[in-house]
Amino acid sequence: MKRFKAKKNVRAALAAAVLVTGLSPVLGAPSAQAAEATSANGFDLRVLHTNDTHAHLDNIDRRVTAINAERNDHTLLLDAGDVFSGTLYFNQYGGLADLYFMNLLKYDAMTFGNHEFDKGPAGLVPFLKEAKFPFVSANIDFTADKDLASYSSATIGEPGAEGKIYPAIIKEVKGEKVGIIGLTTSDTIALASPGENVKFKDDVESAQKAVDELTAKGVNKIIALSHLGYPEDQVLAKEVDGIDIIVGGHSHTKLDKPTVYDGGEAPVLIVQTGEYGVNLGKLDATFDTKGVLTKWEGQLINVDAKNKDESYVIKGNEAAATKLKEYSAKLEELKTTVIGKSDVTLDGERNSVRKQETNLGDFMADGMRAKVESIVELGDAKGYVTIQNAGGIRATIPSGDVTLGALLTTMPFGNNLSALKMTGTEIKAALENGVSGVETGEGRFPQVSGMKFTYDSKQPGEKIDSVTGELTQEGSRITDIQILGENGQYTPIEPNSYYIVATNSYIAGGGDFYRSMAAAKEDGRFYELNLVDYEVFREYLDSVGTVKQATEGRITDAPGTASETPSGETPASVFSDIASDANAASIEALHSAGFVNGYADGTFRPAASVTRAEFAAILARTVGAEGDASKHTYTDNVPAWAAAYVAGLEAKGLLGSLEGPTFGAKQAVTNAEAAELIALAANVEPSAIEVGAADAKVTRGQLVGLIAKYLVKS
Ligand SMILES: [Zn+2]
Numbered sequence: 001m002k003r004f005k006a007k008k009n010v011r012a013a014l015a016a017a018v019l020v021t022g023l024s025p026v027l028g029a030p031s032a033q034a035a036e037a038t039s040a041n042g043f044d045l046r047v048l049h050t051n052d053t054h055a056h057l058d059n060i061d062r063r064v065t066a067i068n069a070e071r072n073d074h075t076l077l078l079d080a081g082d083v084f085s086g087t088l089y090f091n092q093y094g095g096l097a098d099l100y101f102m103n104l105l106k107y108d109a110m111t112f113g114n115h116e117f118d119k120g121p122a123g124l125v126p127f128l129k130e131a132k133f134p135f136v137s138a139n140i141d142f143t144a145d146k147d148l149a150s151y152s153s154a155t156i157g158e159p160g161a162e163g164k165i166y167p168a169i170i171k172e173v174k175g176e177k178v179g180i181i182g183l184t185t186s187d188t189i190a191l192a193s194p195g196e197n198v199k200f201k202d203d204v205e206s207a208q209k210a211v212d213e214l215t216a217k218g219v220n221k222i223i224a225l226s227h228l229g230y231p232e233d234q235v236l237a238k239e240v241d242g243i244d245i246i247v248g249g250h251s252h253t254k255l256d257k258p259t260v261y262d263g264g265e266a267p268v269l270i271v272q273t274g275e276y277g278v279n280l281g282k283l284d285a286t287f288d289t290k291g292v293l294t295k296w297e298g299q300l301i302n303v304d305a306k307n308k309d310e311s312y313v314i315k316g317n318e319a320a321a322t323k324l325k326e327y328s329a330k331l332e333e334l335k336t337t338v339i340g341k342s343d344v345t346l347d348g349e350r351n352s353v354r355k356q357e358t359n360l361g362d363f364m365a366d367g368m369r370a371k372v373e374s375i376v377e378l379g380d381a382k383g384y385v386t387i388q389n390a391g392g393i394r395a396t397i398p399s400g401d402v403t404l405g406a407l408l409t410t411m412p413f414g415n416n417l418s419a420l421k422m423t424g425t426e427i428k429a430a431l432e433n434g435v436s437g438v439e440t441g442e443g444r445f446p447q448v449s450g451m452k453f454t455y456d457s458k459q460p461g462e463k464i465d466s467v468t469g470e471l472t473q474e475g476s477r478i479t480d481i482q483i484l485g486e487n488g489q490y491t492p493i494e495p496n497s498y499y500i501v502a503t504n505s506y507i508a509g510g511g512d513f514y515r516s517m518a519a520a521k522e523d524g525r526f527y528e529l530n531l532v533d534y535e536v537f538r539e540y541l542d543s544v545g546t547v548k549q550a551t552e553g554r555i556t557d558a559p560g561t562a563s564e565t566p567s568g569e570t571p572a573s574v575f576s577d578i579a580s581d582a583n584a585a586s587i588e589a590l591h592s593a594g595f596v597n598g599y600a601d602g603t604f605r606p607a608a609s610v611t612r613a614e615f616a617a618i619l620a621r622t623v624g625a626e627g628d629a630s631k632h633t634y635t636d637n638v639p640a641w642a643a644a645y646v647a648g649l650e651a652k653g654l655l656g657s658l659e660g661p662t663f664g665a666k667q668a669v670t671n672a673e674a675a676e677l678i679a680l681a682a683n684v685e686p687s688a689i690e691v692g693a694a695d696a697k698v699t700r701g702q703l704v705g706l707i708a709k710y711l712v713k714s
Contacts, residue, residue, distance in 0.1 A: 042286040042294055043176050046075040047223065049271060049281035051249030052113065053079070053098065054086030054414075054532070056276035060101050060324055061316030062303045066280045067105050068317070070301070074174050077105060080249030081113025081184065081227035083127075086276070086414055086532050088331045091404075094119065095127045097327045101320065103132040108171055109160070111136050111182030111225040113249060115530070117192035121147040134160030136182025136225055138167040139206035145197040156213055168210040170219055176287075179214035179222040181243075183207055183236070185229060185250055190375045191529060203228055204239045211242040220291025223247060229528055230255075230272060237261035237268040244293050245285060248272035251528055252505075258283060258298035266292050278304050335405030339538055342547035346397040348410050353390040354441040357555035360397060360410070361447025363547060364388060365502075367540025368533075369449040372419045372502035376527050381421060381498040383483045385450035387430055389512045391443020392504060392533070402541065407534050415533045418508040420501045420517055421525035424481070424493040427451075427501065429516035432475040436461030436513075438557075444512035449502070452490060452554040454480040454597055456562035464513055471515075479562045479597060490592060498525075504533060556594035559617070559642065575604035583701040586708035593712070595622045596704055606701030612658065613642035613665040615674070615703065619654070620645035622711050623681050627651045634663040656680050674698045674706060682710045 048070055050063075067077065079102070084090055089097045095116075102110070110133065116124055121142075128135070128151050142152035142165060156179075157166035168181040185191075186200035194200075211222055224243045226233050229251035236246055238261060246268065248255075254274030261268040273279040279300040286295045305313040346360035347353070353361055365386035373384050395410045422430070434446035435455045455477040462475035482490035483499065493499075503517065508526065510518030520526065541547065575591075575598045578584040587604055590596045596618050598604040610618075620626055627648030632638060638646050646663060649655050656676045658664075672686075672694035679686040689710060691698070698706075 042288050043174070043221070044074055045173060045176075045178065045221070045285050045287065046070070046072055047245065047247065047271075047281070047283040047285065048075055048077045049080065049247045049273065049283070050078075050277060051080035051227070051247070051273055051281075052082040052252050052275040052530070053277040054082055054115070054275065054530075055084065055090035055095070055098060056087055057089050057097060057101070057324060057327065059277060059303050059316075061318070061321035062312060062314045063277055063280065064101065064105060064317035064320040065314050066301055066303050070280070070282055076108045076171060076173065076178065076180070076223070078180070078223070078225055078247050079107055079110040080225050080247050080272070081111050082115045082249055082530070083110070084113070084115040085118050085535065086115075088334055088404075088408070089327060092330055092334050093327065094123060096130060099127055099130055100323065100327075103130070104320070107133045109134055109136050109169060109180050109182070109225065111227055111249075112140070112184045113227040114185055114188035114191045117188055117194040117198070120193045121145050121195055121198055124148065125151075128163045128165070131163040133162060134169050135163075135165045136160075136167070136169055136180055137165050137184060138181045138210040139183050139186070139201045139203045141199040141201060144199065145195065148198065156210075156217065167206075168214055170214065170217065176221065177217075177219045179211070179217075179219040181207060181210040181214070181222065181224050183224060183226045183228055185227055185232070185528075187528070191531070203232065204236065207236060207240045207243065211240060215242055221287050222291075226250075229253075230270070231524075233270045233272075234259070234261065237270060238263060243268055244287070244291070245283065246270045247281070250530070252530065254279065254300065255298075256300055258296060269293065269296055269298065271298055273300055278302065335403060335408065337404045338401045339404050339407065340402040340541035340547065341545075342397065342399050342402055342549075344548060344550070345399045346547065346549065348393045348396040350441065353393045353447060354443060354445045355438055356557070357447065357551050357553075359549040359551050360393060361388065361390065362449065362551060362554060363540075363544075363549040364393065364411075364537060365447050365449035366549075367537050368417055368502040368504075370540055370543070371417060371531065371536045372500060372527075372529070375529060376419045376500050378500060379421075379498075381500045382494060383450060383485065384500045384502065385427065385483065386448055386502040387427070387434065387507070387514075387517075388447045388504060389434070389443055389507050389514070390445040390447055391512060392506065393447065402547075404534075404538075407537060411534045411537060413506070413533070416505040417529045417531040417533060417536050418503055418505045419527040419529060420503060420508055420520045421498050421527075422501050422516065422520045424495040424497055424499065426516040426520055427493060427499060428478055428481060428495070430501075430514055431455070431481065432478050433462055433513050433515065435477050435557075436463075436475050442512075444507075444514070446555075448554050450484045451493070452482050452484075452552075452556070452594065453478060454556040454558050454561075454594065456559055456597075457557050458559045459562050462513070476562070479558065482592070505530070553594040556597070556621070558597040560614070560639065561597040577603045578606055578701070581606045581701050583705035583708070586705045587701065590618075590622070590704050590708055590712065595707070595712075596700075604700065606699060606704075608700050609668040609697040610674075610700055610703050611665060612663060612667050612669055613639055613646070615669045615677070616645045616649055616655075617642050618703065618707065619677060619681060619711075620648050622707055623652075623654070625649050625652050625654060632663075634661070636662040636664070638663050638665050654680050668697045669703070670694065671696050671698050671702075674703055678706055678710050684710070 157169035160169035463473035625648035629643035632647035671691035675689040
């Protein structure tokens, strides 16, 4: 967008002039006009800033100490939004606990984050009423909203009244005027609940308008409080003429040093602290008499930094700590709140969720997918799926009333919902990582929604050098991925198509070794949702009513099934060699149910014979008899991949004449043996099972036909 540049050209010349003094780290070539505007006769401003604190108050006593220690006689204390939502302090107090401390700290101004609209416009009113500082918002029009219109002003606040909303305000610092404008992401419409009547306008145009109004009033030092996110802040720096400092938020970006935008004109600084009040931002900036930045020094002060003895470097303010205790006392009570009901135990046991699909994993992943579907448009993507790492699921939720406390025990991290746009190949890479630590119960194991997949735990998993983070061994376990379509049918994932992946911010950023997710994020295929996980779960719980979730065959370990095939290939879902087989329909049905697997070369090999170990695996999967791999009583070698199935069948007394001291895992199964075991599982006489010659070996196709006919209810 073309912008008015005249003022900046003047500023650029002046800024370049300063370079010779060596104070400015990034500007262009030196100029002969050096040293006219040195800091000696400049204006010094200190900006202390926070963003995306999200009701994280547990360190507020230290934050109070830090802010008081850093404040001097030329300080502005600013917040870039998203004070609301993230911990129980918000559930209990709706932002007013945070506000108590913001008032105490004498914040100078705040802009709204999207989360400030989580409880609708009416939910923001108590916050405005009690605030002892003004709000800035240049790109939101509140005039049509019945709750907020009376708080908003179309004109600039000089300096602005407590609890009122202005496009910009002018603060006086040591006799100098500093303009502060506010901007909020228009994604708020999808991310929160601003309602029909809170209107968002173009952020760049709105910012330019507010800056021009400030300039017209003779203000030449301008700060934008921006809840747009770091990428948009860079656009702002480039497109809007006249902003000097952008105090950012929304993307939770931790900038250890200010980003300097230098378009060959006047410099623009971008600062942001990360999230949750862990860091206090501190920017010392010097302006010349024309309002051009001549030098700066920005840093983040880690409020939670610890000494060697684990004590905090920054000591908490006692009065603040006492007040916080008053607020926190009520939270214990809040945890007993009943938020839903479940007819089933929702399995979040460590030994379950990190090794297999569980009904809690399914339910949680479904809730994440539903929320993302409601926000992120599909566009050219082929479907929505979820990948949630099991490490983020910490406990079982018992059946009966579901309490908020139980939910928070299950999801204690306050992770945020995120979404990525990933290719089929990237999703496969993510799942490959996910199943690579299954033997040792690593937290990366994926719980999924909108898809089902099969892997072969006998194949090598990925290995990553823990020091360098580099891949030292490729994984080749994933043998099949099917995506759930709108019609309820599963179809094979397409390697080159895009899918929208609901996940959490931790693994979206590459946590738990999810490198393909981090790559998608770095590529810009990322959606800032920042909705806290337990709230997403709670909303889904509300929409479902009583939970009856069972597992659905979304994740299947088929050990040994990929062993005869080249690694790393995705098998076809429809086998290339069953078209003329009498049992083709049964093969497809049982395959799609996850009971049997084909080979990675796209064949099923229906005429091949079946070993006892394979038979046990197929039978156990079909009747849900997987047991504890260490518990079978056979003294000969039962392969590791089959041990759990053999043990499960044995425990249920379903091995018939195969019981004894030895199992004979590699022996081919005869028709008579197949009939006996299927009859046992179906609880009928063996004579009721129609098979061929008793001593003949049963084929893979025949076995699947028998299982489909006698054991799978249609
Ligand atoms: Zn935000």
